[in-house]
Amino acid sequence: MHYFKKVLVVLIILLIPSLFLIASGETEAEAEGDELVELTVWFGRENFIPDNAFESFHEQYPNITVKVDVIPLEQALTEAATALSAGVGPDLLQTDSRRIPPLVEAGLLYPMDEELAAWKAEDPESYNAVSSAGWDHATYNGVAYGVAIFSGPFNYVYRKDWIEAAGLEVPETWEEMLDVARALNTSDKTGYAVRGPSSTVWFSSHYMSMGGTYDENDVIQLDSEAGIYALQFYQTIVEDGLVSRDVLAWGSGDMRAAFITGRAAQAPIGTNIFPNIKAELEYGVEWGASAPLYREGAKDEYQYASLGWPMVATKATDNPAEVGLVLRYLAEHEPAMSVAKRYQPTTVTTVWDDPSYIAEQPWAPDFAEVMLNMVPTPPNLYITQMDQIIKDALGEVMSDMNADPAEVAARYQKQLNSLF
Amino acid sequence: MKRKPLFNTVYWRKRLLPYVLVLPSTLFVFGILGYAIMVAIKDSLHKYPMLATSGKFVGLDNYVSLFQTPHFQHAITITFIFVFGTVILGLFLSFVLALALFNLSEKARIFRTITLIPYLISGVAAAIIWRFLFNGDVGFVNPLLEAIGLKPVQWLSKGTNALIVVTLANTWKIFPMSTILLLAGLQVIDKDLYNAATVDGANNRQMFIYITIPLLGSYLATCMIWLTFASFNMFSIIYPLTGGGPIRGTEVMALYMYRLAFGELNFSMASAVMILLLALNVIFSLIFIRLFRNKTV
Numbered sequence: 065m066h067y068f069k070k071v072l073v074v075l076i077i078l079l080i081p082s083l084f085l086i087a088s089g090e091t092e093a094e095a096e097g098d099e100l101v102e103l104t105v106w107f108g109r110e111n112f113i114p115d116n117a118f119e120s121f122h123e124q125y126p127n128i129t130v131k132v133d134v135i136p137l138e139q140a141l142t143e144a145a146t147a148l149s150a151g152v153g154p155d156l157l158q159t160d161s162r163r164i165p166p167l168v169e170a171g172l173l174y175p176m177d178e179e180l181a182a183w184k185a186e187d188p189e190s191y192n193a194v195s196s197a198g199w200d201h202a203t204y205n206g207v208a209y210g211v212a213i214f215s216g217p218f219n220y221v222y223r224k225d226w227i228e229a230a231g232l233e234v235p236e237t238w239e240e241m242l243d244v245a246r247a248l249n250t251s252d253k254t255g256y257a258v259r260g261p262s263s264t265v266w267f268s269s270h271y272m273s274m275g276g277t278y279d280e281n282d283v284i285q286l287d288s289e290a291g292i293y294a295l296q297f298y299q300t301i302v303e304d305g306l307v308s309r310d311v312l313a314w315g316s317g318d319m320r321a322a323f324i325t326g327r328a329a330q331a332p333i334g335t336n337i338f339p340n341i342k343a344e345l346e347y348g349v350e351w352g353a354s355a356p357l358y359r360e361g362a363k364d365e366y367q368y369a370s371l372g373w374p375m376v377a378t379k380a381t382d383n384p385a386e387v388g389l390v391l392r393y394l395a396e397h398e399p400a401m402s403v404a405k406r407y408q409p410t411t412v413t414t415v416w417d418d419p420s421y422i423a424e425q426p427w428a429p430d431f432a433e434v435m436l437n438m439v440p441t442p443p444n445l446y447i448t449q450m451d452q453i454i455k456d457a458l459g460e461v462m463s464d465m466n467a468d469p470a471e472v473a474a475r476y477q478k479q480l481n482s483l484f
Numbered sequence: 485m486k487r488k489p490l491f492n493t494v495y496w497r498k499r500l501l502p503y504v505l506v507l508p509s510t511l512f513v514f515g516i517l518g519y520a521i522m523v524a525i526k527d528s529l530h531k532y533p534m535l536a537t538s539g540k541f542v543g544l545d546n547y548v549s550l551f552q553t554p555h556f557q558h559a560i561t562i563t564f565i566f567v568f569g570t571v572i573l574g575l576f577l578s579f580v581l582a583l584a585l586f587n588l589s590e591k592a593r594i595f596r597t598i599t600l601i602p603y604l605i606s607g608v609a610a611a612i613i614w615r616f617l618f619n620g621d622v623g624f625v626n627p628l629l630e631a632i633g634l635k636p637v638q639w640l641s642k643g644t645n646a647l648i649v650v651t652l653a654n655t656w657k658i659f660p661m662s663t664i665l666l667l668a669g670l671q672v673i674d675k676d677l678y679n680a681a682t683v684d685g686a687n688n689r690q691m692f693i694y695i696t697i698p699l700l701g702s703y704l705a706t707c708m709i710w711l712t713f714a715s716f717n718m719f720s721i722i723y724p725l726t727g728g729g730p731i732r733g734t735e736v737m738a739l740y741m742y743r744l745a746f747g748e749l750n751f752s753m754a755s756a757v758m759i760l761l762l763a764l765n766v767i768f769s770l771i772f773i774r775l776f777r778n779k780t781v
Contacts, residue, residue: 142746145535166749170535260641262729310620312730313640318621327621445534448747459731 101386102129106144108137108158108373111407112214114399121393128386137373141166148172148380155381156390161201161212161372165445173209174377179388180208187392194395197438198411201372204443212374213394214408217355217438218269219431221323221341222330223248224352234352237360238274238297241330245306248329255306257319257328258298261459262312264451266332268369268441270294273356275365281484282442283450286457287470287477293359295469299461312462332356335409338427347426355434370438373408409435446483453479521762527755534749546756556757558732559740562647566736567715569651574659574711575704581659582666596667603660607720614653615640615725643733646726650734653721658714662707669703670696705776709769716765737761 107113118130133154135143140159144167147153159167167173184191194211201212220241226248227234235241245255259266268284274297276290285291301307308314308322320337322328324344333341338353345351358366375394377387393399397414404410405424409431415421416432444450457476461467528546532539550556585596602610617624618639626636639645673696681691697704719738722728728735728743737757745754 138746141535141749149537166534170533172535261731262727308621309638310641312642313620313646313726315727318619322621446748448743448749452743452747456731459729463731 100127100129101383102131103156103381103383103386103390104131104133104154105156105375105390106133106135106140106154106158108135108140108160109407110134112158112373112403114394115402116399118393120399121390124393125386125389128389130390144378145170145172148378151380153378153380155378155383155387156210156375157378158373158375161374161440162443162447164202164204164209164374164376164443165447167376168204168207168209169445172379174379174381174384174387175207176210176377176384176388176391177208179377179384179391180211182385183388183392190392190395193397193412193414195411195413195436195438197370197372197435197440198374198395201370201411201440202374202376210374210376211391211395211411212372213400213410213412214403215370215372215411215438215440216334216336216408217368217370217435218266218332218334219353220330220356221333221338221351221353223323223326223350224348225350226329234354236357238270238357239360241357242297242300242304242306245301245330246304249304249306253326254308254322254328255330256301257322257331258301258307258311258314259316259319260311260314260462261455262315264454264458265371265441266316267294267298267454267458269332269356270297272367272369272439272441274359275362275367277365277367278442282444283480283484284454285477286454286473286480290359290362290365291477292470292473295457295461295473298458299465299467299469302462303465312459335427335431336407338425339406342426353427353430355431368434368438369441372411372440449483450480453483521759524755524758524762527752528759530752532752539752542752546753547760550753550756550760555732555735556737556740559735559737562732562734563716563736563738565647566651566654566718566734567712569648570655570658570715571708571711573651574655574662575707577655577659578662578666578707581663582670585663585667586670596664599663600660602656603658605657607657607718608724610653610657611721611724614649614656614721618649640726641730643730646730646733650722650725653725654715654718657721658711658718661714662710665703665707665710666700669700673699701776705772708772712768712772713765716761716768 113132113134118132121130122128135157137158137160140157141163144153144157144159153172164173180191194213195215197215198212199208201215202208202210222234222244224234227244230247232244232247233240235244241256247255249255271284271290271294274290274294276285276288276294278284286295302311308318308328310318319328319331320333320340323331323333324341333353338347341347341351347353355368375391377384381387395412397412397418400410400412401415401418401421404412404415405421410416413432413436416428416435422428453476457472460472461469529541529543530539531542531546581599585599588595605613616622620626620636620638620641623639625639630636637645639649677695677699678691681695686694717738718736719742722734722736722739723742726734728739738761741754741757741761744750744757
């Protein structure tokens with residue numbers, strides 16, 4: 065027993081100075097004179113996290129630790145507001161770009177103009193590789209809050225084999241698309257598949273490609289020529305039986321499944337779903353895709369709408385320079401490509417012609433040029449209220465074939481304008 | 485008059501101990517629930533700028549504004565149809581099933597457990613099952629209708645039909661709990677009462693009306709409170725099943741509240757809806773308790 069006591073005393077004597085040494089010891093980063101920084105990044109989907117999950121970033125910047133969390137895009141706003149109010153919010157937050165205005169109005173975002181300018185000056189090649197949509201999605205009222213590395217449009221997809229078999233041409237305009245839909249419509253498959261009034265983003269994509277614009281408050285102009293045309297288009301596809309009888313209850317999954325399983329000849333589908341279609345149908349042989357079509361006589365007003373999921377800096381950050389470095393990492397070719405290969409298209413243009421990317425996404429070269437002209441679906445402080453009014457208008461024209469689209473547009477436009 | 489000592493063993497056990505035992509859970513429930521309700525009441529009387537944590541006092545303006553909104557009026561109508569549809573159907577099914585389970589032999593008791601399965605399934609999973617059943621294109625119900633010579637129905641894309649489907653789905657999900665409650669009630673009725681009635685020449689219908697129903701009074705009240713409460717607050721089935729559509733056809737108050745809070749970020753108005761839902765729950769609970777007050781076992 066006496067022996068054990070001696071050993072214990074010796075161990076304690078040795079341990080105390082060791083603890084002092086550990087406590088006063090420097091990490092590699094500190095030895096190099098860099099301050100240790102910990103950043104919290106909230107991704108909106110697990111899928112948006114690059115494959116190497118900041119491994120190369122940590123190797124490059126050993127003094128910066130990035131903690132990653134996934135807060136679904138749908139909850140990001142309220143979660144961030146609660147956390148930031150309590151002073152514990154993330155440094156970098158991913159959100160739907162259309163939801164940036166409430167965050168800005170509540171003073172929860174940190175302007176990143178200086179850090180982005182530093183990026184441009186220090187690494188112009190990487191900075192310039194990001195398409196204009198990447199910057200536009202993260203900018204509100206002229207202030208940049210970050211960058212959108214991923215931005216997805218809805219595209220026009222069609223059954224190439226069916227169109228060829230019917231001796232038809234692939235349409236270029238919405239009018240031609242309706243003709244093709246009528247020609248291919250049968251009892252067991254519909255000419256077109258689209259999500260109904262349960263969402264507005266598909267409608268917005270149609271509207272913008274039809275030449276629709278937004279006013280100075282970023283309010284959709286339903287009572288414009290394009291707005292009335294878009295409402296009439298949605299009414300026509302129901303009236304002529306070109307879509308499922310259940311279209312009013314359809315979600316995005318119903319629409320996608322209808323095309324993928326051969327129950328619809330044409331549909332507006334996001335690029336992120338293309339790999340799923342490719343798994344069932346051969347691209348270029350059985351199916352094809354292009355940017356949304358244009359309206360006859362309105363080709364000049366055509367806009368290729370996109371949704372964006374920017375990473376924006378929050379007021380919680382004390383380290384905007386390091387946040388800027390995280391943005392640069394996310395915009396690097398490899399991390400961006402790793403996500404784009406399996407999920408949403410990237411705004412990093414160097415990825416678009418990478419052979420390994422094209423091998424997995426053979427449609428990429430067909431979209432490279434048009435994607436440079438993508439424009440964001442405008443953000444708005446009252447986006448949900450606006451969406452609800454559009455849904456009501458859409459529901460009315462799609463459920464009542466006697467409703468006059470012009471009258472419906474005028475009535476709901478008043479409601480939209482009254483929001484401001 | 486001599487007062488009983490506080491810790492007299494019998495007095496302590498019979499009069500005080502029960503209160504002491506329920507005190508922690510009471511404090512726990514009321515501490516959390518009470519705090520949430522107080523905050524909601526406060527929020528409903530204030531107007532907050534979007535995503536802000538402080539706002540100005542507006543009195544009952546949020547409530548007035550709510551009742552002036554046609555969409556909220558519509559949501560109230562839909563809610564009442566949905567709730568009363570569920571209560572009537574749920575109570576009927578619960579009664580039938582409880583009686584059937586009560587009369588089952590010992591060997592068939594497994595069915596009592598099976599009855600609970602819908603209640604144990606998550607709301608989202610239940611919604612997916614029902615969406616699959618009533619899907620117009622690839623669903624299960626329409627082919628059945630066609631097989632027996634009927635026309636297919638647009639179940640989820642017509643407002644009235646969709647409301648029927650969500651009411652059925654909701655009833656299917658929550659009525660097993662009320663079935664178990666009624667079954668418990670049936671099991672505690674003294675069998676001698678039935679024997680005596682038989683001796684007096686009463687038939688089955690008379691025994692059911694004059695013995696079973698009156699003696700199940702408190703259980704029926706509890707069932708109705710449960711069915712009402714669960715339906716007023718139901719969100720997890722309706723949202724994934726119809727999303728409140730088509731064209732607001734199934735937009736109940738709980739869904740309306742969700743949209744106000746997490747869509748429009750209008751937490752003060754959403755709090756007002758929450759308080760109204762709470763008030764409706766309390767009012768209907770009191771009505772049901774009063775209705776069956778004197779009809780206990």
